[in-house]
Amino acid sequence: MSLQLSVREQIEQEIRQRGPMPFSRYMQICLYDPSSGYYSRNAEQFGKAGDFYTSSDVHAVYGRLLARQFDEIWRALDRPVEIEILELGPGRGLFARDVLDWCDKKFHDFFAALTYTLEESSPALRTKLQETLRAHLDAGRAAVPEERPSLAHRFSDGYPAKHDQIPEGRPTGLCRTLQPETPLIVFANEFFDALPVEILGTAGKLHLALEDNRLRETWLPPLAEELDFLDRYGVQPEEGERIEVPMAAQRWAQQIAQSIPCGVLLIIDYGYTRNEQLAGRYRGTLMAYRHHSASPDPYQAPGEQDLTAHVNFTALATACEQEGMQVENLLTQSQFLMGIGERNQFADAFEDCQIPQERAKVALQLKHLVTPAGMGENFQVLIASHGIDPKRIAGLSGLSFTGGSRLSAFSYQLSVKAIVVVPVGTWSLKTDS
Numbered sequence: 056m057s058l059q060l061s062v063r064e065q066i067e068q069e070i071r072q073r074g075p076m077p078f079s080r081y082m083q084i085c086l087y088d089p090s091s092g093y094y095s096r097n098a099e100q101f102g103k104a105g106d107f108y109t110s111s112d113v114h115a116v117y118g119r120l121l122a123r124q125f126d127e128i129w130r131a132l133d134r135p136v137e138i139e140i141l142e143l144g145p146g147r148g149l150f151a152r153d154v155l156d157w158c159d160k161k162f163h164d165f166f167a168a169l170t171y172t173l174e175e176s177s178p179a180l181r182t183k184l185q186e187t188l189r190a191h192l193d194a195g196r197a198a199v200p201e202e203r204p205s206l207a208h209r210f211s212d213g214y215p216a217k218h219d220q221i222p223e224g225r226p227t228g229l230c231r232t233l234q235p236e237t238p239l240i241v242f243a244n245e246f247f248d249a250l251p252v253e254i255l256g257t258a259g260k261l262h263l264a265l266e267d268n269r270l271r272e273t274w275l276p277p278l279a280e281e282l283d284f285l286d287r288y289g290v291q292p293e294e295g296e297r298i299e300v301p302m303a304a305q306r307w308a309q310q311i312a313q314s315i316p317c318g319v320l321l322i323i324d325y326g327y328t329r330n331e332q333l334a335g336r337y338r339g340t341l342m343a344y345r346h347h348s349a350s351p352d353p354y355q356a357p358g359e360q361d362l363t364a365h366v367n368f369t370a371l372a373t374a375c376e377q378e379g380m381q382v383e384n385l386l387t388q389s390q391f392l393m394g395i396g397e398r399n400q401f402a403d404a405f406e407d408c409q410i411p412q413e414r415a416k417v418a419l420q421l422k423h424l425v426t427p428a429g430m431g432e433n434f435q436v437l438i439a440s441h442g443i444d445p446k447r448i449a450g451l452s453g454l455s456f457t458g459g460s461r462l463s464a465f466s467y468q469l470s471v472k473a474i475v476v477v478p479v480g481t482w483s484l485k486t487d488s
């Protein structure tokens with residue numbers, strides 16, 4: 056009988072075998088180890104009984120408003136006979152269910168053209184998706200592809216690549232159900248913030264080592280590409296700072312941008328721009344979430360807590376632009392949802408309400424999605440398109456609250472309400488710097 060190792064035991068074993076572990080590898084094992092990782096083990100991370108809420112946990116109106124936006128994008132593409140939505144990291148599939156249900160009810164022509172693919176790396180969540188989306192899967196409207204062998208570890212496992220470790224036939228391109236030339240909308244809600252990051256400080260790049268059989272932090276020289284990333288899209292760390300380098304997110308963005316023949320990428324996440332980092336904000340955003348409380352210490356409960364870092368929107372936007380996509384001004388979730396919803400006074404939210412008390416409850420849920428005190432300004436929306444007339448993209452309702460001229464990826468400005476300050480010294484492991 057083989058004994059299953061805990062996440063901590065796996066980390067320690069790998070350090071013994073391969074040497075000091077880059078922080079991104081630690082994060083990858085904690086979150087995505089196929090048997091014991093936080094997301095792989097079970098599907099109980101979300102909602103009141105779990106560790107955190109996402110927008111789809113609040114109310115179906117989130118998916119319904121996005122369904123309206125997807126229908127507009129399909130029209131802007133001149134109503135192709137087939138279109139695919141590829142959702143990255145769909146979790147339990149609530150968003151996909153809300154979108155598909157609403158399209159079925161309200162946007163019949165779009166629904167008839169639509170195939171909805173869900174790319175989810177967690178085995179437990181893929182099982183949950185089968186439940187949530189049973190009707191749409193049976194109807195052939197949705198697809199949950201099996202995990203490809205190296206999907207979760209698609210780009211690198213954080214350790215410097217050795218020649219003999221580069222997997223043969225590494226998958227390239229996105230996990231699509233329809234032919235690659237079919238118009239595509241890639242949607243990612245809180246996907247990029249869940250990807251492993253490297254951490255750089257003035258002493259180098261953060262690694263974990265073993266000393267007397269205990270984990271400890273150690274700092275080794277960073278790769279040239281990591282320093283280059285910070286020069287271009289972020290800031291170099293100052294004394295006491297720990298700055299994230301989201302290389303995996305950047306490679307995902309590049310690959311997505313290369314794989315959209317004609318269509319749109321829509322990313323909704325909490326994040327920052329380079330200008331904001333230069334102004335002294337978001338200089339270290341890694342957080343752990345457990346039972347709805349946040350901690351800056353990623354070592355408290357490996358495999359038992361979510362680990363997340365804000366996304367660098369300047370870097371993602373630039374990756375899209377470099378692949379020839381047109382990138383719109385960064386919007387707040389509030390601006391985006393208000394733009395979509397105001398045209399029919401948020402009828403999508405209130406349609407099922409029978410009595411005033413229900414309306415009042417839904418109004419509060421909607422308020423949570425759009426107001427600064429809720430999720431309205433902590434979350435931002437990045438929209439990039441390829442192969443669509445820019446005027447038609449500019450006419451999307453979600454963009455109706457955006458300002459005049461298009462900003463370059465290097466000059467985004469945002470009104471920011473949430474300032475994340477991670478106090479130095481709150482990471483619990485002993486460090487050698």
Ligand SMILES: C[S@@+](CC[C@H](N)C(=O)[O-])C[C@H]1O[C@@H](n2cnc3c(N)ncnc32)[C@H](O)[C@@H]1O
Pocket residue numbers: 094101109110111143144145146147174175176177180206207208243244245246249250
């Ligand atoms: C924070 S959750 C967000 C879930 C969902 N989008 C929502 O908003 O409720 C991040 C999701 O991304 C998935 N994920 C992370 N890395 C992935 C990868 N490489 N491929 C597919 N899914 C991934 C996780 O398993 C998890 O379901």
